Amino acid sequence: MMTFNRKTNEQIARRILEILFRASTKMSVKDVMAQIEPLPEVSNQVMFESAMCSCIPLISAGWVVNSGYYLAISEDGRMAFDEYADAGDLMKAAAQRSTKGWLAFRFPKSYYAAAKAKDQVVAEIRAARRISFRQLTSTLKGSTRSWKKALPIQLPRRIALSECKSGVSLIDFLKQSGIPLSEGGHAIFVPPSSFKSVFRSFAADYPTTVGLKILKEPGLANQTNYVVQAAKGDSKLHLNSIHKHEHLTLVANLLYSKGLGPRLFDLVEMEWGDQVWTAYVIEAITGGTPSMAQCEEGIGRLRQLDESGILTVSPPEGFDDAEFGCPDCDRNALVTEEGKFQYIDFQNFLLTGYGSYLKKTAMQATDASHFGDSSVFRGGNYLYQTVPGVNLPGKRSIDDRRRVLQRLLDEADASVKERLVLDIGCNIGMMMGQYLQMGAKWVHGWDRGHVTPHTEKLLLSLGCTRFSTTGTDITESSDLLGDIPKFLYPSLDGCAISYLAVRGHIGWLKALESIPWLFLIYEGHEDESRKDFEEYLTEFKSSIGCTVAAVEEYVDGDSDTRTLAILRRTS
Numbered sequence: 001m002m003t004f005n006r007k008t009n010e011q012i013a014r015r016i017l018e019i020l021f022r023a024s025t026k027m028s029v030k031d032v033m034a035q036i037e038p039l040p041e042v043s044n045q046v047m048f049e050s051a052m053c054s055c056i057p058l059i060s061a062g063w064v065v066n067s068g069y070y071l072a073i074s075e076d077g078r079m080a081f082d083e084y085a086d087a088g089d090l091m092k093a094a095a096q097r098s099t100k101g102w103l104a105f106r107f108p109k110s111y112y113a114a115a116k117a118k119d120q121v122v123a124e125i126r127a128a129r130r131i132s133f134r135q136l137t138s139t140l141k142g143s144t145r146s147w148k149k150a151l152p153i154q155l156p157r158r159i160a161l162s163e164c165k166s167g168v169s170l171i172d173f174l175k176q177s178g179i180p181l182s183e184g185g186h187a188i189f190v191p192p193s194s195f196k197s198v199f200r201s202f203a204a205d206y207p208t209t210v211g212l213k214i215l216k217e218p219g220l221a222n223q224t225n226y227v228v229q230a231a232k233g234d235s236k237l238h239l240n241s242i243h244k245h246e247h248l249t250l251v252a253n254l255l256y257s258k259g260l261g262p263r264l265f266d267l268v269e270m271e272w273g274d275q276v277w278t279a280y281v282i283e284a285i286t287g288g289t290p291s292m293a294q295c296e297e298g299i300g301r302l303r304q305l306d307e308s309g310i311l312t313v314s315p316p317e318g319f320d321d322a323e324f325g326c327p328d329c330d331r332n333a334l335v336t337e338e339g340k341f342q343y344i345d346f347q348n349f350l351l352t353g354y355g356s357y358l359k360k361t362a363m364q365a366t367d368a369s370h371f372g373d374s375s376v377f378r379g380g381n382y383l384y385q386t387v388p389g390v391n392l393p394g395k396r397s398i399d400d401r402r403r404v405l406q407r408l409l410d411e412a413d414a415s416v417k418e419r420l421v422l423d424i425g426c427n428i429g430m431m432m433g434q435y436l437q438m439g440a441k442w443v444h445g446w447d448r449g450h451v452t453p454h455t456e457k458l459l460l461s462l463g464c465t466r467f468s469t470t471g472t473d474i475t476e477s478s479d480l481l482g483d484i485p486k487f488l489y490p491s492l493d494g495c496a497i498s499y500l501a502v503r504g505h506i507g508w509l510k511a512l513e514s515i516p517w518l519f520l521i522y523e524g525h526e527d528e529s530r531k532d533f534e535e536y537l538t539e540f541k542s543s544i545g546c547t548v549a550a551v552e553e554y555v556d557g558d559s560d561t562r563t564l565a566i567l568r569r570t571s
């Protein structure tokens with residue numbers, strides 16, 4: 001049997017408006033119902049509940065007037081009926097006109113259930129107020145390339161845990177192993193020492209200061225929610241609106257960028273027997289509970305962020321919720337050893353004005369990123385690399401480059417998946433982001449000191465976590481190895497080098513001889529002919545043995561033809 005859902009409601013709403021449009025006077029609910037043809041596989045009860053719920057956005061929008069047991073169409077309702085021939089468009093337009101209408105449209109099942117239970121309605125209204133009408137309706141207006149669809153660009157990492165004991169769940173295994181860990185309502189936190197002692201090789205892929213926050217219910221990152229089961233009195237709207245794990249990485253990164261949360265290093269899916277568990281690899285905060293003054297200062301900064309419109313606090317009571325009560329915010333507030341306030345439960349926030357934040361972050365990077373000629377048509381200096389999820393011009397199209405690169409990697413039978421990638425002359429990091437989207441284990445990028453702060457901020461804003469950068473003026477004798485974080489050393493053997501449009505600026509670096517890379521992704525400059533490429537390659541081969549595994553010439557963005565090649569190391 002078909003259930004009570006949004007599609008059904010849309011069809012019924014359009015039909016109700018049509019019936020009222022054709023009627024010369026107001027009509028009783030019973031007469032309206034009698035004229036609605038039953039939908040296939042929809043019971044009378046579902047039809048009635050759906051009709052009642054469908055009326056809410058129409059009434060709240062002022063398109064249907066309700067007096068007692070009668071319904072009538074207003075002048076605006078007549079215009080809307082003419083304007084929106086499609087049932088989905090009609091309901092979206094109606095829902096955008098009020099919070100109540102939006103709730104009934106967006107969560108028909110929850111809303112109808114809530115309307116039957118009075119206490120629940122109060123919780124829903126509080127939650128709706130907190131989440132704000134702007135945030136609610138933004139989900140209806142989203143364009144096809146909005147940040148929600150494009151981000152995060154980084155793929156969650158898959159880890160096969162060899163420690164698996166058959167018949168025991170991962171959580172029970174950890175609890176029974178006697179290691180120190182702390183338990184919350186929805187997740188357990190495995191501190192750094194326990195992480196290292198139980199999952200040695202997995203932990204070795206990250207800095208030594210990280211712990212593991214594992215969700216208590218198994219499931220893939222994009223299929224499970226942070227809160228799986230509602231407790232009594234929880235607002236369904238609140239629970240429904242908590243971001244999925246992938247978007248929570250954006251919240252965590254935003255709090256970190258603003259100095260208000262710990263550094264997130266990964267979102268991982270851990271294979272344990274035939275189950276998969278989602279976990280966050282996150283910096284452990286070890287300075288204890290904040291003082292009253294430290295907490296109030298930290299909460300004050302969170303309030304400013306909320307007021308700026310980038311994010312909002314999601315619990316129905318907002319900052320009055322115990323989760324924001326100083327000094328410990330229900331164990332969500334901690335301080336670093338240096339006394340810096342950190343709020344650790346990022347699922348308590350919703351991103352509201354994130355599209356604007358992203359665009360602003362990209363625009364701030366324009367001057368640092370710009371390389372080459374200004375363009376009158378592009379409005380002067382413009383980004384060297386396009387930024388996913390942001391509609392701003394860029395000289396190089398990241399999407400096109402990624403497509404050509406993927407084709408060449410396939411041809412060369414090479415892959416960055418689970419590999420360390422070293423991106424030399426990384427600019428604002430958008431190719432680093434592509435490597436992370438292709439499943440790279442980690443990416444380290446180098447560029448000038450005034451560029452890399454933008455690289456870091458932009459990559460974080462795009463949901464990337466497995467990266468680090470060095471801001472420096474590279475010279476031919478630069479000691480690249482000395483710049484790489486020590487925990488990455490075991491991954492150097494078999495790593496990939498990204499050498500895109502930089503040879504003309506820095507030459508062939510001496511360090512390329514001592515790094516045990518497996519393949520190098522080379523891209524030439526605009527004015528470089530195929531013959532030039534062969535000459536540069538001969539020069540390179542005089543010190544490093546390699547073969548050309550794949551090569552192609554291509555054009556992207558505002559750039560002229562370039563050579564792209566995969567060089568495979570032979571000695």
Ligand SMILES: C[S@@+](CC[C@H](N)C(=O)[O-])C[C@H]1O[C@@H](n2cnc3c(N)ncnc32)[C@H](O)[C@@H]1O
Nearest residue numbers: 371425426427447448472473474500501502505
């Ligand atoms: C033409 S852009 C290529 C950027 C990126 N590799 C790509 O292909 O999208 C050259 C980049 O190299 C950087 N660069 C040039 N000389 C450098 C140097 N000596 N040290 C560090 N970075 C340098 C520039 O800042 C710029 O971001």
